[in-house]
Amino acid sequence: MNESYRRLPSLDPLKGFEAAARHLSFTKAAAELFLTQSAVSRQIQTLEEQLGVRLFRRETRRLSLTQEGEVLYRAVAESLSRLAEVCAGLRAARRRPRVNVSAAVGIAALWLVPRLSFFQDIEPDVDVRLSADNRLVDLDHEDIDLALRYISPDKAPPEAVLLFEEEVFPVAAPALAARLPACLRAADLAELTLLAFEHSHQAPWLSWEPWLAGMGLANALPKAVLQFNQYDQLIRAAEDGRGIALGRGPLVAPMMADGRLRLIGGTRLRIAARGYYLVRARQSARPEVERFAAWLLAEAKQTERDAAA
Structure with a gap:
């Protein structure tokens, strides 16, 4: 040796x-x-004793290197990242090709999952593992090849594709749509249930308040409001006529x-503040990942054509 x-x-x-x-936190680590x-604290203490140097400054409610x-x-x-890549490559050689995809819950349930069979x-020899999660996964440290993210343009990484x-x-x-007039009135709203997204404070364009104000119904009251914390559940309720x-879009x-759904009123609002982006992990350049990414982009273009029709 x-x-x-x-x-x-x-x-x-x-x-x-x-x-x-990485976290600057023993608790998160x-x-x-x-x-x-x-x-973890004992591990760090042991490491500091072995090396004979302090690695962290331990201050009140703050940790720094x-x-x-x-x-x-x-x-x-750098060494652990390289070791992880090598080990992942060795494991991949013993199994079927697989693409690991992360996506926000809404786009996963309503857009991606219905298309995976295509x-x-x-590509019948390629497995796909889908992780539906609204958090932004760390592509450099988690076993993810591609991520579908709902983010603002300024938050999109340079390599991201809209x-x-x-x-x-x-x-x-x-x-339900067939019973409604082209322009809703206060009397119509009084007979309707609004299906609302619970997190609309983070995305005001998904809140009913500005829409009702634009229709001249700012002071009108609906029959009821049902709130959902997951967007796919909200849309399933709309499909059921709730x-x-x-x-x-x-x-x-x-x-x-x-x-299954019909447009009400004919008003469409394009939101420039957010978009759906495809983000690739830097270490994922396998052929099956490239083919899956190309397929996703083609499906996205088809979605845009369908929406414009």
């Missing part, structure tokens, strides 16, 4: 240090590594195309 290898710290303390340095906070800690973090992060038809922009308009099931909803395009 190379004599210098004997002086290297063991892998577990280095992994604990890398997570703590412990959660990521499925350890207790005290176990020392100069020595910054040097070690850069080296450890990809399986043309799939389609956001477009919002009122929709309802055909039977009330009227604000449809997001790309996500409700299939329902509009096959008649």
